[in-house]
Amino acid sequence: MARAINDRLALDLLLERGPLTAPQLRTLTGLSRPTVSDLIERLRADGLIEATGETGEDRRGPNARLYGLVAGRAHVAGVDLRRDAVHVAVADIAGNQAGAATRPLPPEPDLVEQVAGAVAEAAGGLVLHTVVLGAPGLVHPRTGLSTCGGLPGARPDLLHALRDRLGVRVVMENEVNLAAIAEHRDGAAAGRDDFALLWLDDGVGAAIVLDGRLRRGASGGAGEVGLLRFQGTDFCRLLEPGGIRGLGGDRIAGRIVEGVFALVAVLDPGLVVLGGTTGREGGDHLAALVAERLAGLSPAPTEVCATAVEGDAILRGAVLTALDLTRDSVFMQSRPKALA
Incomplete structure (x- = not known):
């Protein structure tokens, strides 16, 4: 078990930092010289890491060998x-x-x-x-x-x-x-244990992360806020691209805050990220408008921001x-x- 834990620790460090030398692995892991030597040989034999070069190749003297992941494994x-x-x-x-x-x-x-x-x-x-x-x-x-x-x-x-x-x-x-996983890892929710992602695109829905874990619900239906009805109209209809085309930011924010308030009132996530095409195009301006309206509805302090994930x-x-x-x-x- 100790070997397995040490191997994974070394592999994760190589993922995070790129090629490392044996001395660097010893420093980062706190493991002994013999343990790191055995670890390197074991991972090389398993085809998980390989020598990728040496440090100080442009100077005289002994160089330390660099080890990196076999990316094509x-x-x-x-x-x-x-x-x-x-x-x-x-x-x-x-x-x-x-x-x-x-x-x-x-x-x-x-x-x-x-x-x-x-x-x-x-x-x-x-x-x-x-x-x-x-x-x-x-x-x-x-x-x-x-x-x-x-x-x-x-x-x-x-x-x-x-x-x-x-x-x-x-x-x-x-x-x-999946968009929430990307937001949690690379985007506006990085480092946050609790947040909700409100997805505003050709479909409307939400994803919930609480205590650092994605919450799916008993049947996978957690976050289906598009099914909520406001004044007799489905929330998803209020925010579909065709329905908000030509509307000003104030009116769009007034519609968005209905769903955001429902999320905040039930979950108190502390952070709501506006994702999808509408959230991305609205950016910080739209997020600020929603936050302003939300503050007048909910006693729970909640940050609202636009998605920060690049691309899809x-x-x-x-x-x-x-x-x-x-x-x-x-x-x-x-x-x-x-x-x-």
Whole structure:
């Protein structure tokens, strides 16, 4: 068990900091010289790390050998399944992008073939370890069955059909939950244990993180604020792109705050991030307008800010999730067999 813990500690340091020397690993881990030497040899034998060069190559004298991850040891794919297109990003185990593809969806698509085709295009012949797919709608946290949120060509067994078609590990997750994972890791909620992400795009929903954990609910329905009704109208209808086009920031903020207040009144997250196209385009100005209105409704102090994730937050969250799962699996291979 101690070996497994030390191995993972070293691998995580190499992920975070890049190539390191044995003395640097000793300093960062606090492990002894013999322990680090054994650790390096064990990880090299397992094909997880390799020598990548030496320090001080431009000066005279003995140099310390640098060790880095074997980035090509495994590859993952993240998938953002929209109502009109499939977006895929492929990364190696170190998180470097290794491929990407976007495939528009026809009016009545075979989702299995469309997703599988886009994944194959992005992978470009690379063998994938794990694929994480984000889709709208409820995704049951135990069975993986999904309502697919009205996607054309939707089928409740999409997850299992994709596993059969791709022949690799496939995990399905609600797309807003994946965006929240990206926001928590790279965006406006970094370092926060509690926050809610309000997703404002062609669909409206929310994701909840409390005590540092994503909360899905018993059936995957946590955060489905688009179903709330205000003055007889669904919240998602109030904020769909066509419904707010041409409205000023004050009126849009007045609609958004209805859903934000519901989240704050029930959850008290301390931070609400406005994501999706509307949240990104509205930026700090829209967030400030919502915060001003919220302060007049709720006694709980709540920060409101715009998303800070660059690019496709759903795709980023899918890749991050796939990397976490793959690293846990691949790095475990260095454990003694009795512990694996």
